[in-house]
Amino acid sequence: MFVTFPEPVIPERIRLGKPLVVAVDGPSGSGKSSVSKAVARRLGLAFLDTGAMYRAVTWHCLNGRINLENAAAVEAAARTLDIEQNLTPDGEFVRVNGINVTEAIRRPEISQAVSAVATNLGARRELVRRQQEIIDKCHSRIVVEGRDITTVVAPLAEARLILTASEDARMRRRGLQLGSTQTRAQLHEQVVGRDAKDATVVDFQRAADGVYTVDSSDLDFAETVDAVVNVVRLSVNEGPAA
Numbered sequence: 707m708f709v710t711f712p713e714p715v716i717p718e719r720i721r722l723g724k725p726l727v728v729a730v731d732g733p734s735g736s737g738k739s740s741v742s743k744a745v746a747r748r749l750g751l752a753f754l755d756t757g758a759m760y761r762a763v764t765w766h767c768l769n770g771r772i773n774l775e776n777a778a779a780v781e782a783a784a785r786t787l788d789i790e791q792n793l794t795p796d797g798e799f800v801r802v803n804g805i806n807v808t809e810a811i812r813r814p815e816i817s818q819a820v821s822a823v824a825t826n827l828g829a830r831r832e833l834v835r836r837q838q839e840i841i842d843k844c845h846s847r848i849v850v851e852g853r854d855i856t857t858v859v860a861p862l863a864e865a866r867l868i869l870t871a872s873e874d875a876r877m878r879r880r881g882l883q884l885g886s887t888q889t890r891a892q893l894h895e896q897v898v899g900r901d902a903k904d905a906t907v908v909d910f911q912r913a914a915d916g917v918y919t920v921d922s923s924d925l926d927f928a929e930t931v932d933a934v935v936n937v938v939r940l941s942v943n944e945g946p947a948a
């Protein structure tokens with residue numbers, strides 16, 4: 707469902723300190739991470755980038771020469787790895803077994819390899835378990851973004867939405883984000899190609915029942931943040947969309 711929005715107002719439930727999980731899914735380059743961070747900042751909520759966890763496991767496997775095609779070894783890595791990450795929208799960091807990998811996990815070679823971890827069902831089970839534990843630790847006052855948050859990690863979240871944008875907009879944004887270093891073919895592979903692989907295990911393109919859709923193709927960043935804050939407001943004031 708698509709919604710149009712009045713000026714956003716901070717929901718009363720946030721002022722009252724009640725649980726508020728905001729679940730955000732969507733394809734690569736749709737703005738999940740940057741928009742979710744801004745929403746968490748605006749609403750005073752914690753923030754979890756679940757994609758960073760898949761990237762952290764991928765970094766560890768590549769760094770430790772663990773064959774990404776060896777499903778059992780990748781699952782074992784996901785189970786044993788110590789992953790630390792900031793749970794606030796500011797000052798991003800990710801550490802794997804104490805090593806700072808904040809920058810390294812964003813490199814194109816990780817983006818190219820990460821689907822091997824994302825499509826490993828054992829690794830997914832373990833990362834979903836960890837994500838649910840983090841939500842509990844944050845007293846369920848958190849914005850969580852990824853691919854399966856609205857459906858698997860937090861299907862009972864107070865606000866659930868898919869953030870999407872056209873392929874063109876997503877490739878353009880990712881290109882700018884990477885400092886215009888990538889060709890159009892490389893961007894196509896990293897954005898559209900990777901989504902196609904990941905979509906074999908999770909459906910993040912279609913909104914499940916009760917999940918809003920925000921299409922940011924024709925919205926600028928600030929308008930997109932406003933739109934998401936309004937979905938949160940509509941969700942908590944009026945319950946999930948029919």
Ligand SMILES: Nc1ncnc2c1ncn2[C@@H]1O[C@H](COP(=O)(O)OP(=O)(O)O)[C@@H](O)[C@H]1O
Pocket residue numbers: 732733734735736737738739740741879880882883922925926927928930
């Ligand atoms: N509505 C928007 N308009 C323009 N640029 C945007 C918008 N939303 C996000 N961006 C930019 O697009 C880039 C990709 O966003 P990101 O949050 O990394 O996406 P994702 O986490 O979905 O892969 C970032 O540089 C971000 O600032």
Ligand SMILES: Nc1ccn([C@H]2C[C@H](O)[C@@H](COP(=O)(O)OP(=O)(O)O)O2)c(=O)n1
Pocket residue numbers: 733734735736738739756757758760761820821824851852853854855900904908
């Ligand atoms: N909850 C999640 C989060 C990410 N993933 C997968 C999908 C992606 O290929 C990788 C990396 O996710 P990330 O959100 O960092 O990727 P983008 O920045 O959107 O391109 O992990 C997933 O399968 N489930």
